[in-house]
Amino acid sequence: xxxxxxxxxxxxxxxxxxxxxxxxxxxxxxxxxxxxxxxxxxxxxxxxxxxxxxxxxxxxxxxxxxxxxxxxxxxxxxxxxxxxxxxxxxxxxxxxxxxxxxxxxxxxxxxxxxxxxxxxxxxxxxxxxxxxxxxxxxxxxxxxxxxxxxxxxxxxxxxxxxxxxxxxxxxxxxxxxxxxxxxxxxxxxxxxxxxxxxxxxxxxxxxxxxxxx
Amino acid sequence: xxxxxxxxxxxxxxxxxxxxxxxxxxxxxxxxxxxxxxxxxxxxxxxxxxxxxxxxxxxxxxxxxxxxxxxxxxxxxxxxxxxxxxxxxxxxxxxxxxxxxxxxxxxxxxxxxxxxxxxxxxxxxxxxxxxxxxxxxxxxxxxxxxxxxxxxxxxxxxxxxxxxxxxxxxxxxxxxxxxxxxxxxxxxxxxxxxxxxxxxxxxxxxxxxxxxx
Numbered sequence: 048x049x050x051x052x053x054x055x056x057x058x059x060x061x062x063x064x065x066x067x068x069x070x071x072x073x074x075x076x077x078x079x080x081x082x083x084x085x086x087x088x089x090x091x092x093x094x095x096x097x098x099x100x101x102x103x104x105x106x107x108x109x110x111x112x113x114x115x116x117x118x119x120x121x122x123x124x125x126x127x128x129x130x131x132x133x134x135x136x137x138x139x140x141x142x143x144x145x146x147x148x149x150x151x152x153x154x155x156x157x158x159x160x161x162x163x164x165x166x167x168x169x170x171x172x173x174x175x176x177x178x179x180x181x182x183x184x185x186x187x188x189x190x191x192x193x194x195x196x197x198x199x200x201x202x203x204x205x206x207x208x209x210x211x212x213x214x215x216x217x218x219x220x221x222x223x224x225x226x227x228x229x230x231x232x233x234x235x236x237x238x239x240x241x242x243x244x245x246x247x248x249x250x251x252x253x254x255x256x257x258x259x260x
Numbered sequence: 261x262x263x264x265x266x267x268x269x270x271x272x273x274x275x276x277x278x279x280x281x282x283x284x285x286x287x288x289x290x291x292x293x294x295x296x297x298x299x300x301x302x303x304x305x306x307x308x309x310x311x312x313x314x315x316x317x318x319x320x321x322x323x324x325x326x327x328x329x330x331x332x333x334x335x336x337x338x339x340x341x342x343x344x345x346x347x348x349x350x351x352x353x354x355x356x357x358x359x360x361x362x363x364x365x366x367x368x369x370x371x372x373x374x375x376x377x378x379x380x381x382x383x384x385x386x387x388x389x390x391x392x393x394x395x396x397x398x399x400x401x402x403x404x405x406x407x408x409x410x411x412x413x414x415x416x417x418x419x420x421x422x423x424x425x426x427x428x429x430x431x432x433x434x435x436x437x438x439x440x441x442x443x444x445x446x447x448x449x450x451x452x453x454x455x456x457x458x459x460x461x462x463x464x465x466x467x468x469x470x471x472x473x
Contacts (some may be wrong), residue, residue: 063349072374075289142333148308158371160286197440204441208421217378221419227410228417235448 058096060086062110065106066152067101074104104156108166111153115168118143119175122251129182130237131191131245136175136247139207141186141220144213153232154210173203188241189204205232221246273299275323277473278316280367282428284471286319287374297448319367321379324366328381332388335464342395343402343450344458347442349392350419351462355386366424387418400453411449417446421449435461 056128064086068077079100083093096104118139125130157166177199184195213220215239229247237245279301281290283420292313296306310316328343331352356363370379390412397408418441442460449457 069375072461073286073288076374155373158424160284160368160427161289169425187310194440199446200432200437201441201444202363204421204425205414205418206417206421207424211371211420211424212382214373219413224413227407228414229412229446231406231410233443255295 051248054096057086057088057092058106061093061103061239062106063148064147065165066107066111066149067228068133069104069107070152074100074156075158079103104162105165106159107149107152107251108156108162108168112167112171114143114147114150115140115172116155126250127152128188128241128245129179129186130233130241131250133176133183134233134245134247135178135180135201135249137202137229138222139226139251140172140206141209141213141225142222144210145217145220153212155214159212160216169207172206174201176202176206189236190238190242193236268300270299270305270418271319273301274309274316275305275319276361278325279320279362282320283361283365283368284315287313287369287372292316317375318378320362320365321369321375321381322362324369327356327360327378327382328353328366328385339463341401341448341454341458342392342399343351343454344463346389346392346396346415347446347458347460348464349388349443350415351435352464353419353436354426355435357423358430358433359420364378364427368427371424371427382420385419386412389415389419401451402449403451403455406449409469412449415445 061082065077065082067087068082077100079093080090082103083090086093093103097106119136120134122136122139126135144154153166154170156162157168163169177196180189180195180199180202183189189195189198209219209225209228218224226248233247234242234243272296278290278295281298282293290313291305293303295316296303299306306316310319330418332349335345335349335352339348353363357367366379366381369375370381376382390409393402393408393412393415397404402408402411422432422438422441439461446458446460448453
């Protein structure tokens, strides 16, 4: 393995280990020693890649944001209906929170009082939901009297709630639980011609997940 | 002022100051020195009342749970319809999170990874919402096909989301925002004879708030 590859692999190990430790104990109590031990690298190697704990947190947040962006953009590419795309993306996001420790660590930091001002994750998710609902409204896909921004706020509140509750009890993030939530929301949010067509359980086959752990 | 009164007042100041500091920086980084300074008492006085930081967190959690219980029971006493009582209680809870630093600190600890296993607040709120929805279903007040436990999970997820998002941006907790959420949820959850009667903005006049700060 050439030197550059080894460095990239060490960096990935450190980001994964940091995400785990941040999700387990929070940002302030997390120790760099625990992170380098978990990654199986020396303290010196950690400091070669990251000058301090904040830079490690930034790397976890950036990597989590990138993974969420990939998941959400893949949904948008496969699903042309904006409301169904929001449904599908919530399933993908909750699945990623269950399976991918970097996404879990990134969202943990987004809720951590020491990091939340820095973290882009919840804001990006909110903007993406708003964008989907705005496009659904423009396409006439929302029920009469339903404002896109109210619908977006409800969806953001419910999904942030699932994310937070799922941190202590993973069953909140299950496909079944997310489907039941959409079974309640979709008949209210979708206009009549759409209501029977949209699929609460998501329209996509279970995706392949390159990042598990 | 007799000695006992003074001790009770010091204890209340310490709980209020601790709630503020926990909500501002989190449990682990909170220092007992910062809490005693904020309460305007000596370190010795703090240690007379609380042997350590965990006991102070327990006192904040217990006091917050007690205040939430009071709010919720007052709603139950004034409002006989169980679904309207859930609507009213969400308004009261969000109002308490905006105005009462002990409730805010208590819910912050409920989401703090160092304390959440200990904290009774979110579980109590969930049980209370479930109880209300179960009674609404028994009374035939839910729409056909709406399961009370699914409805309860959606309401718990959305309200925990509001609580968490409101920690960074208080506008999520506003009466207007909570009303819009119920404008979307009530027509879907309530059976036809009830849907037109229930009030999204809450059926109670703004309550008096003994605990502000």
